[in-house]
Amino acid sequence: MPALKEVWMSVLAWKIWLYTGVDDVLGRYRRTILGPLWIVISQCAFIFGLYLIRKSIAGPDNANYLLFLAISIPAWNLIASFLIDGTNSLLRSKGYIESYPLPMPIFVIRTVVACLVNFFHLLVVFALIAIIYQHPLTLNALWFIPALLIITMFGFGACLGLSGLGVRFRDLSPAISAVIGLMFVLTPVFWVPVPELMNSAIVRYNPFFYLIEIMREPLLQSSISPNVWMTALLISVGTFIAGLTIYKMTRPTVIYWL
Template sequence: MNRHSHWLVEQFRSGLTREQAAAAFQDLQSGLQRYQLWAVLGLYEIKQRYRRSRIGPLWITLSMGIFIGALGLLYGAILGQPLSEYMPYLAAGFLVWTFISSAVVEGAEVFLNAGGVIKQLNAPLSTYVYRLVWGNLIIFLHNLLIFITLALWFQVEVGLPTLFVIPGLMLLAINAVWIGLLLGLLSARFRDIPLMLKSGIQLIFFITPVIWSPDMLPGRPLLLTANPFYHMVEIVRAPLLGVMPSIASLMIVVAIAVIGCAMSLLFYSVYRWRIAYWV
C-alpha cells in the first residue's frame, strides 16, 4: 500500500462518525431541495457552450446525428447488418452510452471544475453533482430526437415495454449521482484519476455492445454478464427498441445503485469537508 492509499485508509478509520454521516446525508438532502439552483445552473452551462452559435444547443443533436449516421453506415456494412435494424439499435445504445460515459468522465471532474465556486459560494457540495446529472439528462433528451427520427423512419415497434425507459433512466440517474460523488471526491484528492478514466472509458466502449450486438459474440456470455456497463445500457436501450429489459440486467443495475450509494455515502461522510481544501 503506497503512502497516499495508507493515508486515505487511516483518515477513513478515524474520521467516520455518526455526526459526519448525518451531516453528509443532510448535504445530499439540502442539495436535492435546491432543485431550482442546480436546474438553472445545468441549463445555463449548456447555453454557455453555444452562446455565440446561431442554432445554439441544436449543435449537440446535429453533431450527434451526423456521427451516428456515419457510424451506422460504416459498421452496418462491415458487420453485414440490415440498416433497418442496426441504425435504431446503434442510435439507442450510443445515446445511453454517452450519458453513462459523461457521468463517469465529467463526474470525476465535478468538484475540480467547480473549485472556484465551491470556495466562494456556501452551498451543499451535492448541488454540483445534481447540476451535472441534470445537464446530462437534458442533453440525453435533446439527442433522443435522433432516435425518434430513426424509429419513425425504420418503423420501430412501440408498445408497453417502451414505458420502461422512464424507470431505466431514473436508475441511471441515481447511479450517475453516486458516481459523481465518489469519483469527484477521489479525483479532488488524486488528480491522476480523471486522466485514467478518460483513457479507460474508451476501452470499455469497445468491449461493451454498443456498436455490436450480443448475438455477435456467441459462447462468451461472461464478457457480457460481468460488464456492468452492458446492463446499464441495456435497461434503457431495450425499451427504446420495444423490448422488455431482462430481469437480470435490472437486478444488477439496482444492486450497483444500492452498493454504490452506500459506498459513496461512506466516503462522502468522511471526506466531504476536505473537498474545499483539495480543489
C-alpha cells in the same frame, strides 16, 4: 453540517441545480449560431458513420441497427459523462464553492442534471429515426422510465463519490477517461450482442452492459430478463451507497484540495 444532511439539503435546493445544470448545456454552445443543435448534428454524423462501416462490412441492413445505435450511443454517453464529468464536477465549480456558502453536492447534482439534459437532447435522433422508419412504440416502452430512474441513481452515486476523489487526486479524471475509452469498445454499444457473446466474460461481468441494456431494450421493443433488471438495480444501489460513503469520507478536506 454532516455530509449526508448536506446531500439532502442540496437535493432540496432544486432551483439552483436545475438552473445551473440546464445552463451548463446551453453554455457550451452560447457563442455558436446553431447552438445546442450541434449536439444533434454531431450525434447524427457519428451514427451515420458507424452505420456506413457496418453496411460496408455486413451488407445492406434494415433500420434495426440504426435504431440500436440511436439509443445505445446516448445511453453510453450518459454513463460515460456521469463518470468523467462527475469526477470534475467540484473542480469545475471551484469559483462558486470558494465564494458562496452553499452545500457542495448542489454542484454534483448540477452535473447529473447537465448529463441528463444532454441525454434527452441526443434522444431526438432516436425519435427522428423511429419516425422515419415507423418504429412502433408500445406499452413496453414504459419500462424506459424505471430504467432511467435506476441510471440516475447510479449517476448520482458515481458523481458524488468521484467528485471528492477527483479534487484530491488530479490523475483520476484522465485515468477514468482511458478506462471509458476501453469499455466503449468492450461494451455492446456499437456492436450488437449476438447470443454466442452473451455468456462471455466481457458481457457477463461488464456492469455497463446491464445499465445500457435496461435503457435500450424497452425502446427497441425487446424483452429484458429479470436478471438483467436485478443486476442493474444492484449496480445502481451499490454505486449510490459507495458514492455517499466516499463523499462522507472526502467531504471534510475537499475544500483544501480545490
